[in-house]
Structures are given as C-alpha cells and as structure tokens.
Amino acid sequence: MTSVVVLDYGFGNVRSAVRSLERVGATVELTADPRAAAEADGLVVPGVGAFAAVMKGLTAVNGDQIVERRLAGGRPVLGICVGMQVMFDAGDEHGEHTDGLAQWPGLVDRLEAPIVPHMGWDTVEAPVGSVLFEGIEDERFYFVHSYAARSFLLGTDEPASSRFKPPLVTWSEHGGRFVAAVENGPLSATQFHPEKSGDAGAQLLRNWLTTL
Template identity: 55%
Template sequence: MTSIVVFDYGFGNVRSMLRAVDNLGVDVTLTSDYREALQADGLVVPGVGAFAACMQGLKSVRGDRVIQDRLQARKPVLGVCVGEQIMFQAGTEHEENAQGLGLIGGEVTALDADVVPHMGWNTLSAHPESRLLAGLGNERFYFVHSFAAMNADDVDVPNVDFSGESGRITWCDYGRSHFVAAYERGALSATQFHPEKSAQAGAQLLRNWINTFPSQG
C-alpha cells in the first residue's frame, strides 16, 4: 500500500491533513522520525505560524535534512501553507528576515491587501502543465495566510537533480498581490492553499499528487 508521512515538527495543522490523506485509502503516519519520513512514498510538510519559528522547529528534528535527502532521491515532497513558504530562500515576517530551505528562488513577504489575512476560497490561474491541478482548473481552494511569495525562480540546489525540469507556477490574486499559489518541479510540490480544507477539489489534488509517485507510474 502507498505510504505517506505527515511530518510532525510542531507547526502543522496535522489532524486535518491526516484525515484528508487517510480518506484516500493510503497508509498515513504522523511522525518526526527521520527514517520513516525518508522511506515513505510521499512526505507532506504542513506549516502554521511564523516563517522563522517553523524553520527552527523543522531543523530541530532534522526536517531540513530529510526534505533535501528525499529530493536528492527524487522522492515526492508536498509543502502546504507555511510548509510551502519555507521552501523559498527567505521570509520576512515581524521585521525579521529568516533563511528558508532555498529550494525555490524568491522571498516570502506580506500580502498587499486591505483585509489581511487572506482567509477563504479563491480561484487559481493554474500552470497549463500542472500535475497537481490536472482537471481542477476552475475549482476554488481554501487559503489562510498573511504572507506569500510574489515570484518563484528555479535555482540550482546542491545534490538535488531536478532532471532539467522547469518550475510550474500556479498563481492567485488577492488585494493588490499576485502571488505564488503552487509550485511544482521534479519531486517537489508546494501549495500556499490548504488542500486538506478544500473539500472535493482538495481531495482530488492530493490524489493527483499521489499519482505522481514513482510507485504509481
């Protein structure tokens, strides 16, 4: 059976994610164990809270290492919300600039909008070759965030082979911000929105992600 680990580093909305993945009929485990996280078919990295605190929590349980090692082995990783944001090079929050994992080029900054946080359902401008959003171009997804990346650049990452793939960026608009709603490159996928809170559209996105696993090919 397909196995998925939801990574537990103290900063994720793990219960909702566990339920959403469990409903897909796969073997799902909540753990911060490096070996279990490395060996699973898929790894979900959720995130709630401040960028810098999430990075600190992730590093405290070697989450940064397991993400790097999985991508080096081309084993799928899905970052969600702040779990997406920390994939970027840096984040600016509470007048603090923190370094991210550096897997995506760009910086996470505050949304420019009259009402923050951006909370609720919104439509996307999906990349035409998005695997996550295949068949979901007109669906709405659920967001809860005050910060986002306004650009996403492909970067060279030591020991990670993206096999010449370019990043596929899906966009969303809120207020005066045009921000990255999803990014896909090689074994790395990330969403600013919450698929686990996005009803049937979110469930289908998670199925689409599972269908990218090498064992499903």
C-alpha cells in the same frame, strides 16, 4: 497502498492533513522519524503560523536534512501553507529575516492588499500540464495567510531550447499576484490548504498520490 509520512515537528494542521490523506487512499504515519520519512513513498511538510517558528520546529527535528535528502534522491515531498513558504530562500515577517530551506530562490513577505490576512475560498490560475490541478483547474481552494512568495525566479531565464524542465507555477491574486502552488520535479507545494478545500482539495491530494 501508497505510504505517506506527515512530518511531525510541532507545527501545522497535522491531524486534518492525516485524515484527508487517509480518505483519499494513503497509508499515513505522523512522525519525525528520519528512517520512516526516508522510506515513505511521499512526505508532507505542513505548516501554520510564523515562518521563523516553523523553521525552528523543522530544524529541531532535523526536518531540513530530511527534506534535503529526500529531494536529492528524487523522492516526492509536498509542502502545505507555511510548509510551502519555507521552501524558499527566506521569509521576512515583522522585520525579522529568517533563512528558509532554499529549494527555490525568492523571498516570502507580507501581502500588499487592503485586507490581510487573505482568508477564504479563491480561484487559482494553473499552468498547462499541471498534474496537481488536473480536472480541478476551475475550482476554488481555501486560503488563510498574510505572507506569500510574490515572484518565482527559478527557470525564468532558461532559453526555449534548454533541456531543463522549468517548474510549473500556479498563481492566485489578493492585492496582487502571488504563488499559489509549485510543481518542481519531486517537490510540490501549495499555499492554500488542500485538507480544508473540500472535494477539490481531496482531488488535488489524489493527483499528488498518483505521482508517487
């Protein structure tokens, strides 16, 4: 069976993530042990709450190094909600600027919408060729967030003839467009919660497991 570590650093809806991954066929361990995280087929980085608090929790268990080493070796990582946001350069919440893991350029900041947070079921705009959204392109997913990346810069300046494969970016909208998911080599992430998104979320997790 496919082995997955859900990174345990004191933040995130970890029990729901563990149960959801087990239901779709993975063997799951909840731990911050670096060796287990390195050896698992997949690593999930969950996250809820504030960007700064999540980064503090991650660095306290060397989660930043764990993620960096896995990605350097081409080992799959899936970020969920704030676990996706921290993959960007930085977050700006309540005027507090916090450095992220800097896997992608860009800033996570507050949504510009009449109602914040963005909470509930919403559609997404998945790109052609998406593996995560194969067969569920028209489904709704469960969001609960006040902040997001509202642009995605990596790969946008690559010429059409480039051998570099640009990331696949999925978008959604709440007062304006924001990044709902990214597929970028071994690093994938979703702003919404697949573990709270019913059958569609379960299928997305199955799709991710096929990449491991």
